[in-house]
Amino acid sequence: MKETKINLTLKVWRQESAKSKGNFEEFKVAVSPHSSILEMFDELNNRLELEGKIPIAFESDCREGICGTCGLVINGHPHGEKKKTATCQMHMRSFKEGETIYIEPFRAKAFPILRDLMVDRSGLDKIQQAGGYASFNTGSAPDANAILISKETASLALDAAECIGCGACVAACKNSSAMLFVSAKVSQFALLPQGQPERYERVQNMVIAHDESGFGSCTNTYACEAECPKGISISNIARMNRDYFVSNLKLQNV
Amino acid sequence: MSWLSKSLSSSIGKKIIMAITGLSLILFLTVHFINNMFLFFGKEGFDMLVSSLDAVKPIVRVAESMLVILFGFHIYNGIKLWWENRQANPEKYAVNAAKENSTFFSRTMPYTGGIILVFLILHLASLWVKFNFGMEGTHHYYDVVAATFQSLPVAIFYVFVMLVLGFHLNHGFQSAFQTFGWHHKKYTPLVEFIGTAYAVVFAIGFSAIPIYFFIRSMGGN
Missing domain, CATH: 1.10.1060.10 (Alpha-helical ferredoxin)
Incomplete structure (x- = not known):
C-alpha cells in the first residue's frame, strides 16, 4: 500500500553556539502524516547527513511525553498548538498540506541556546x-498506609x-x-x-x-x-x- | 539586607507589593468615583462636597501622603518589574502566539500602567493644583470641571485614559487575588467577575464626566 505524504515547508532555527548569531533555514519535506515531529527531524537529518551537511541539533529521550527532554516552539507555541501534548507526541497529521511551519528553540535568557534547537x-x-x-531516614520501608491522606x-x-x-x-x-x-x-x-x-x-x-x-x-x-x-x-x-x-x-x- | 527587604525584593515579593498597593489604589478610586458622581447631581452638591473636604484639610493631607506612598511603590515596582522581565526575555519568537494563550489585558499591564502614569501627572498638575491652590478663596469647583472639559482634546484624552484604566483594572483586580494565593475553582470566577464589573463601571462612569460636560458646552450652556 502506498502511503500518502504531506508536503511541508520548514523554517528551522539554526545557530552554532550560544554566542553566534542564529537565523532560519528553510527545508522542504515530504513526510508521513503518522510520523511525529521528531521522526520528521530524524528523516531530515538522515538526508542532511547523506548530503554531507550538518544535521539539526534537537533534544529527545523517551518520545512518549513523560521525560520532558524534547521541547520545540512550533508556530509560536511551546510543544505546538495542540493542548496538553509534548513535542514528541505532536504528529504531522496536525498540519495541512503545503503549510509553512516555524520551529524555534525555547527562548529565555536563562535558557542559553547550545546549538540549533537545543537549550541549556x-x-x-x-x-x-x-x-x-x-x-527521609533510611531503614526499612514504612507501612504504605500508615499516614492517611x-x-x-x-x-x-x-x-x-x-x-x-x-x-x-x-x-x-x-x-x-x-x-x-x-x-x-x-x-x-x-x-x-x-x-x-x-x-x-x-x-x-x-x-x-x-x-x-x-x-x-x-x-x-x-x-x-x-x-x-x-x-x-x-x-x-x-x-x-x-x-x-x-x-x-x-x-x-x- | 534585612529579611523583609530581601523577601519583598524577590520575584514573589514584588508581586505582593504590586497586589497590596494595587488593591489599596482601587479602594481610593472607589472613593474618588463616588465623589465624582456628585457632579451629575448639580453644582451645589458638588461644590459643597469639595468645600467640606477643604474644611478638613489636615486629614485630607494625611490621606494624600498615604496615596503618594502607595502610588510610589506601585509605580516604582511596576517599572522595575517591566525592566527586569524585559531583560529576562530579550529574544522574541518569529511567530508570536501570545494572543492564543493569554489575555490582551494581562500582556499590556506595563503599557496601560505607563499611560495612566502620564495621565496621573497631567491630572494632578491641572485639576488637583487648581482645586488646592488656584481657587482664590472661591468655591466654584463645579465650574472649574465644566470649563476643563469644554476642550475637545482634553475630553478625548480623559475618555481614552479611562478606557485604559478599565483594561488595567480588569487584569489587576483578579491578579492581586492570585498573588495573595486566593485561587479556588469555586470563588475565582466570582473574583474575575467583580474585577471586570469594577473595570467596566469605572471606565464608563469616569468617562461619562468629560462626555457630559463637553456635550453641555456644545449646547452653549
Whole structure:
C-alpha cells in the first residue's frame, strides 16, 4: 500500500553556539502524516547527513511525553498548538498540506541556546537542587498506609507532580518566569504530610534559586498554564505565593 | 539586607507589593468615583462636597501622603518589574502566539500602567493644583470641571485614559487575588467577575464626566 505524504515547508532555527548569531533555514519535506515531529527531524537529518551537511541539533529521550527532554516552539507555541501534548507526541497529521511551519528553540535568557534547537535548561536543575525533594531516614520501608491522606489532597499533589520539568512554562511566559515549574515542585510536597517538615524552607530556597538563575517574575498572564504539556494549574502558583508569604512570617531567619 | 527587604525584593515579593498597593489604589478610586458622581447631581452638591473636604484639610493631607506612598511603590515596582522581565526575555519568537494563550489585558499591564502614569501627572498638575491652590478663596469647583472639559482634546484624552484604566483594572483586580494565593475553582470566577464589573463601571462612569460636560458646552450652556 502506498502511503500518502504531506508536503511541508520548514523554517528551522539554526545557530552554532550560544554566542553566534542564529537565523532560519528553510527545508522542504515530504513526510508521513503518522510520523511525529521528531521522526520528521530524524528523516531530515538522515538526508542532511547523506548530503554531507550538518544535521539539526534537537533534544529527545523517551518520545512518549513523560521525560520532558524534547521541547520545540512550533508556530509560536511551546510543544505546538495542540493542548496538553509534548513535542514528541505532536504528529504531522496536525498540519495541512503545503503549510509553512516555524520551529524555534525555547527562548529565555536563562535558557542559553547550545546549538540549533537545543537549550541549556540547567537553571531548572538548580531550582530543584535548592529544595525540590523531601528528606527521609533510611531503614526499612514504612507501612504504605500508615499516614492517611484524603483522596482530594492526594489527587492535587499528583496533579502537581505531573510536571515533567520541560521548561515550556518559561518558553511561553513573556517574562521567562519559571514560576509554574517552581510552584508544581513546591505543591507536590506542600500538599502531603511527608512534605511538611521542610515546607517553608523549601519554598524560600526554591524561589531564591529561581530568581538567581535569571528567570523573570510572574505577572499572572497564565500563558504557562495554557501551554503546559501536562496541564499544570496556576492554582499551584497561588499555593506557592501563599506559602512564600507565610514562610517569611514563620521562619526564624532574620 | 534585612529579611523583609530581601523577601519583598524577590520575584514573589514584588508581586505582593504590586497586589497590596494595587488593591489599596482601587479602594481610593472607589472613593474618588463616588465623589465624582456628585457632579451629575448639580453644582451645589458638588461644590459643597469639595468645600467640606477643604474644611478638613489636615486629614485630607494625611490621606494624600498615604496615596503618594502607595502610588510610589506601585509605580516604582511596576517599572522595575517591566525592566527586569524585559531583560529576562530579550529574544522574541518569529511567530508570536501570545494572543492564543493569554489575555490582551494581562500582556499590556506595563503599557496601560505607563499611560495612566502620564495621565496621573497631567491630572494632578491641572485639576488637583487648581482645586488646592488656584481657587482664590472661591468655591466654584463645579465650574472649574465644566470649563476643563469644554476642550475637545482634553475630553478625548480623559475618555481614552479611562478606557485604559478599565483594561488595567480588569487584569489587576483578579491578579492581586492570585498573588495573595486566593485561587479556588469555586470563588475565582466570582473574583474575575467583580474585577471586570469594577473595570467596566469605572471606565464608563469616569468617562461619562468629560462626555457630559463637553456635550453641555456644545449646547452653549
